[in-house]
Amino acid sequence: MPTLKSRRDFLAADRGMRIVTPAFILLVQPNACGAARAGFTASRRLGPHVQRNRARRRLRELARLLKAEAVAGADHVFIARPAVLDRPFPVLLADGRRALAAARRRLGA
């Protein structure tokens, strides 16, 4: 799955729908390129670089495992919240699955 890099893509996703979970916020916005893409954000509020890196890696692993349930033709931006650092990974996985289901439901409706 391609990764979002440019600031413009992130700003575009910010205009889409928001799904809030304890560990992250998911933004979903249909894009022009047709493929499902993902982007990750870990701000300085999470702490120093070690913690920002770890938050981004866990979210990336989450996206990798849930790639099949992504919304086709849409950008998915994962914004890390502090809880992502110590939330058990199976719980995190359930959060992500629930968030993607909600996105598909709202978009399909």
Next chain:
RNA sequence: CCACACAUCCGGGCGGCCGCGGGCCGGUCCUGUCGGCAGGGCGGGCUCGAGGAAAGUCCGGGCUCCACGGAUCGGCGGUGGCGGGUAACACCCGCCGGGGGUGACCCCAGGGAAAGUGCCACAGAAACCACACCGCCGCCCGGCCCGGGGCAUCCCCGGGUGGCGGUAAGGGCGAACCGGUGCGGCAAGAGCGCACCGCGGCCCCGGCGACGGGGUCGGCACGGCAAACCCCACCGGGAGCAAGACCGAAUAGGCGCGCAGCGAUCCUUCGGGGAUCGGCGGCUCGAUCCGGCCGGCGCGCGGGUGGGUCGCUCGAGGCGCGUGGCGACACGCAGCCCCAGAGGAAUGGCCGCCCCCCUCCCCCAAGGGGACAGAACCCGGCUUACAGGGUGUGUGGCACA
């Protein structure tokens, strides 16, 4: 055995499955090409993949640009015992001096206060250059007061007050005040004299030196603060890999307006188009100068500013051994090793065994957890953060032989 000091090292280990970044090598498909081959897509194999601090960015360098090189001054900034190590340093080693500790050992911005300026609050008599508050001592006894004696408006004695002089030992103030202790001395005292200690000058000896030791003289004068200004000695151009280089038409070339187009000579397609010299202006923090280099200026329009490649990791490199040195370190070797190099940026998820920690004083079980922290041009240091542990040397104490 207990307590402590110093040095040094490690920074969870092993394995399985899925995934990520770099490099190398095959396979397959597509495009271009006569072909060799080049580019791209898909899918595999092998291999490497964070730290001792990667951090803070506090110093020192390499490297690159400012065209290049140099001198002086001023300013600014830094350093500050001595000797050495080093590419260099504010780092490191050894030594000296001072301070702390029973000791091993630790700490010190540690030049100059008789070059000058400034400050030293409050208290206190007085805060740095001299004075003298209380007190002590001597003299004057003239005046006044008190007490006592003599029969006495008068005389005598003692005390207080007062005046003149001596004194700096004592008191009181303070962070600090005519060096400290003792003896002699004196009316009382004082380096006034003497001894020891401290201080200062000179001489001798030892040491490369900081400095140390000894002698002699002085007779105490010379308080503290330079992390106050300052003085002295030494050092220092500026910017930073978004440096910068190459490819591409690409910080250029073009158009318009305004101002200016200086002097001399020459060429001329006669257009202020060009050349030489002078002048003027500019040239990487300031000023001046020398050589040198560059040069119409301003505003607007238009164009460009999202590309690719290099710089980019093999280096003052790490390990081992030997030699020299107290040591920092240096030198040498048929020796061994290659250890991240990125597109805004790769290490993650799950599981098993072992190790350690926590919950509760111990044991078992169960549960939870794994210090500080993430490379971005590269080195040498410093500083700061850090669970826990290993090794070596030494000191003090206790016990035993």
Next chain:
RNA sequence: CGGAGCGUGGCGCAGCCUGGUAGCGCAUCAGACUGGGGGUCUGGGGGUCGCAGGUUCGAAUCCUGUCGCUCCGA
């Protein structure tokens, strides 16, 4: 990557350069004026000077380190 600045009562700021007393405004508390409120006047309380060392007799002030925040340039 480079540079500059700021942390002082609840809030906003002086004081720092040139070291000895921490001050101002708003807010807050008490009293007075008023029937009550507002407002005015008078009086009062409240500060580890971000933190840790050092220099000094003495540090908010000087020096070093450290933490946090803000801004600027490429």
